[in-house]
Amino acid sequence: MSQLKNRLIENLIEREGGYVNDPTDRGGETNYGITVNVARDYGYTGDMRHLPYELAFKIYQERYWALLKLDDISAISDDLTEQLFDFGVNSGVATAAKQLQTLLNVLNNQQTLYPDLVIDGALGSRTLFALQQYVAHRKLLGLSVLVEAVRGKRIAFCVDIAANDERQEKYSFGWLTRIVNL
Structure with a gap:
């Protein structure tokens, strides 16, 4: 995996921050910027407060990085x-x-x-x-x-x-x- 990919995904996760559940946010409940719906698409069934960092990283890599080539x-x-x-x-x-x-x-x-x-x-x-x-x-x-x-x-x-x-x-x-x- 490229250093650039790792750095940009890590920086993005840091910018997105941790758990948020703002009722006016159209994305709904999130952690590391990953919405609950996207986490569920990846098989995560737990509390969003405990979304594993590694899963968030994988989601960013597969759902965003790869699709944008x-x-x-x-x-x-x-x-x-x-x-x-x-x-x-x-x-x-x-x-x-x-x-x-x-x-x-x-x-x-x-x-x-x-x-x-x-x-x-x-x-x-x-x-x-x-x-x-x-x-x-x-x-x-x-x-x-x-x-x-x-x-x-x-x-x-x-x-x-x-x-x-x-x-x-x-x-x-x-x-x-x-x-x-x-």
Whole structure:
């Protein structure tokens, strides 16, 4: 297992913190940022206060890291890997993948760099190919622009949640602080 993967998962678990049961949080009861529903999907039947760290780590690795193909993306950029991982955990893997696909489409110079992607939220070989082609053409500056654009999409996504559901406003400063400081 890569050092980057271990570090990013460990850092994420630390950011997420321990047990929380806020009745206004749409995720419900959580520990290490893992919701009770996700823990149950992985066969955990115990009290969420006692969710094993190792299970939380495994869930982050299988449900988020692997689905976002972050082993492949980490070969291209640690910063993009970190943004996409945190985005996938906080907003959903499909959301993170769709936003990356959208950005790659608008940055492909009218399909001269690579064909447009289907915005389906499934990060697969076509998305990885487009990312590789983008980086091959745009180099480090392009990669920096892409990472910041992903950060911008994350901010916009969180603002939209709070704008559309006033009960979520109490979380918006924390969400935005997390994204800006990542």
